[in-house]
Amino acid sequence: MQEERISSNESEGAFNDFIEDKIYDAVDDILSDGNFENLGGRGSEIIVEMDDIVVPTFSYGDTGGGGGGGEGGQGPGKGGGKIRFTLPFERFMELIAQKLKLPYLTKEGTGRIKEISYEFKTFAPVGTILDKKRTFKRALRTSVGTKIYQPQKGIYEVQFRRRDRRFKVPERVEKPKYNAVVFYMGDISYSTYGKRLEMEKRLVSFIQSWLDYNYGPMNVEHRFFVHDAKAYEVQEDDFYRVSNIGGTQASIVFDLIYQIAFDEYDTSTTNYYGFYFGDGELFDDDTREIVKILSNSIRPLFNRVGVVEVLPSKWSQLNNELEKEFPLDNIIRLSEIKSNSQTIDVIRKLFGGAL
């Protein structure tokens, strides 16, 4: 028998590949379902549940009811039971990006703000945290050199000298920090409940995750605004809760977010994103005003603006007008959603590659 290492690396690799395939399937399921709401908190790990790969055998036990029910057999993952494992948020979003072929968002603001951290990358003869492995290696080398360690004579002594000691030294690491702010705008003059609310929630949930993934959860600020005849900021929960029946004016919310973007953030270091959700039923002069704000103020400043008409009617005209003004625009992205199954199409339109 050859002298070699006993390991299960190949089997572990096979298992990891198997799990990777299962994760792809899970991502496919999520994408075909278009439901991003139950993925957990922002930046948290995703819990994936799959059939366990325990091999079924004839055994004693009272699991299962009568009738010999139960599915499976023949092939892994059909033995019964479930296994759960966690998938890091970043990996999950990476898979989503791969599946949807979404390009990474352009980041701006490098050089101005740095994220500073300390990592133990270097080693020095003085310090507080002793690196035992390095110290031992140096001591052994010295002992061999000074003939204190002579295995051929059965002498296995190792002498530790002061100068052999190696300490871990923290090194300052600077990484460019990107800031982003996302404005979510909602029209509360139309009935935001039931199907509409669900569709809006799904989209907002994905946008949050996608931007968190691109910039890091700590570097993104998500702000929510609603409007009817007036525009004001609300908490995230209220974004889906408040509603009003009556007149509506959307341009004021675009104006409001522009004011906030300009006044409250450093325009040279911040990446701006804005997403509008509404039924698109606006008055002509309101639409014209939106076009004006988008062209003159928002478009030059923002990285991306998405306008989504949720369950549009024959009177919806916002996107039609914007389409005329911004055809195939890479910053102003227009879309409409009529059913849950269109969630992925909308995401592709909002975040897909250059048009």
Added chain:
Amino acid sequence: MRAIRFDPELYKLEQRVMYHAKEMGRTLPEMRFFILNQMEFASLLEKHVFPTSPPNIWEGKRMVHKKYRIETGQESALYYEVVQTGNPSYAYLNNTNSPMMQASVMAHVVGHCEFSELNVLKDSNPDRTEFVLYLVRKVNRARQQMGEKNYLQYWNASESAIPLIAPHSQFNVDKAIETESRPHHSMSSEVEGENKKSLLLPQFHTMDSILKPENKEQAWEKELRKKNHQEALSRRGYRLRAPCQDILGFLRHFAPTSSSERAIMDYMYFANSNSDFVIRTQIMNEGWAMYWEKKIMMELFKERAVKGIIDYARVFSGVCSPRPYFNRNPYHLGFHMWTHIEELYRDGKVSISYLEEKDRQKRDTWKKEATRDPLLSMEHLLKTVTDYEFLRRFLTPDLIFKLHLNRILKRQAKQLQIQPDAIVKEDEHWIWLNPEAVKQEMLGFFTHFFRPRIYLIDADFQDGGLLLYHRYDQRELRKDWILPTLKNLNFIWKGPVSLISGNSMYTYSSSHFQDVSILEVPFERILERMQKLEKPYRP
């Protein structure tokens, strides 16, 4: 993994251990020692104590889980000893053990290797590990030929049949399957007698016809039956003459397989069949290993080859600590039984005169010179019996008390809902159960090993299907695993597979699962029918 010769200190210890083993007259195969780190140890155990295995996701899953447990401190990964017996035997030492522990492990392994060489089940075989390495290479080639998906499917199906390996059962392949090259030697004397009789007497012999009148019709039937039997044997290549408990063994030989599929089944069978030997001889085996470990260690301490006798005593008493019968400690039970047996032989207590002696005082002070070396008698025992007989003959009620097999903590007894009439003695903390009942319970283990007893009773059931029989012992099979297991067996057999359990018959055929109620058939009836060459079960 490194060979022991690269560690001068351990190598020297090994030489001393082997020297003492030989001085003590042990029968040993070639023994090779290797030193492993903790992860290698964990991996080795997942590979059924062979240094390599074909890559498979099940092993991968267990290792990922184990690594996580080791890294998070939930599992220590410190194993006492691991040995793959055979000739040569491969023993693995943990690199974290002290020299004294390594010496004790080597001495322990001596006991295991000798047991494997001498035991009645003939466990030891030449080049076992090397043969498995060869099978692994075959499976790796099969994997490439089959493609990953088919390979995984077949592996999964074969793993379902692993608990159906029973090479040492009285209903193993050799005894249950008749082939043209291996004629059947019948299971019972009654049938043997019948076979010895000539089925068809020469009718032209007038005197014989007068003296032994033979019913012509019966003779004709017998001949017809024999003819059918021979034709069946010639057509299929085999015939089931008795229930076969070694179902994977049967499938390995007779299921329609490609060479790749056969390679997987061969590996599964060889890598797992040793567990049947272990389960049938664990008490004797571990006891024998502890017995010789102690003897050799005492010699090593005497010659100061190792230090730390106090530590050794502590470890030894920990390993040999008593447990109640239901979670028996084979090290404790085996070691003390062998020591007790040695004493019995030394004092001449294994004799009719001792057994027939009625005087209690005389029995207690019995000491007669043994006619032969007690060790020879112990070796004879080793060569002739397994755990069942070992316990049946030597585990007396007195010994059960002495070894605390029937002693249970009161708190535990309450949890186990032990009835007051089962208790023969009690004090403030403990209760003692009736030793006879304890012995019966312990012997009962060797009939079923706490596993369902499944037999193949018909390989031509309803158009070429397999018929399995669960020997019902008032416990139900796990219902939700019957279908997937049958499906897996169907995948191997490539034909219908049915299972009788109690008054239900489950059938999986052509993606269709059926569960029908039937009249319960006792095992004895099945056996009787098979011996008469009849169909064991007719729906």
